[in-house]
Amino acid sequence: AQKITQTQPGMFVQEKEAVTLDCTYDTSDPSYGLFWYKQPSSGEMIFLIYQGSYDQQNATEGRYSLNFQKARKSANLVISASQLGDSAMYFCAMREGGSEKLVFGKGTKLTVNP
């Protein structure tokens, strides 16, 4: 069973606008972490933001915020004030407590238009 689902293969956004990338997850472990990574065409995988299952508040890191809805098992990434350099592949990932594995979704390709 797929543990991380990203339903948007591709998204387009105008420069300076906000965009939401969707991620839903499935786990029975009460302790888990959710991560978002950015992968530009050059290949490096850049860690953006983390949300823990016990965190009461949504995580924020600069222009990135995570809309965490635990009951719906969703962890959407919000990018505010999009920039051309935000064009990349974005992966949602989950790590269950005590696990050595990071489980990735299939990714969403974001294109920022000028």
Added chain:
Amino acid sequence: DTEVTQTPKHLVMGMTNKKSLKCEQHMGHRAMYWYKQKAKKPPELMFVYSYEKLSINESVPSRFSPECPNSSLLNLHLHALQPEDSALYLCASSLYQGLDTSNQPQHFGDGTRLSIL
């Protein structure tokens, strides 16, 4: 610049060659990982080393041989690869401290783009 350094950045090799990929981190992380990534796909886990011991091998063919000489260094030895092994190979590391690792992100290197002729 990433804190996980991978060399070389690009590698072209024939099917009979032997080569090695190298990964280094100096963040004091005790878990290191090798991933294979094909174009437009998520990374696929290959191997995990925890405290310099191989803890996970995701049924990777024996033509890929990992090695962890010390806590900072991870190698992937390649021998008799096939054209379908052409991919981006990513190394990652994470802290791996305590029983609950769910709050520990993996930090990735820039990857090695491998082409098999």
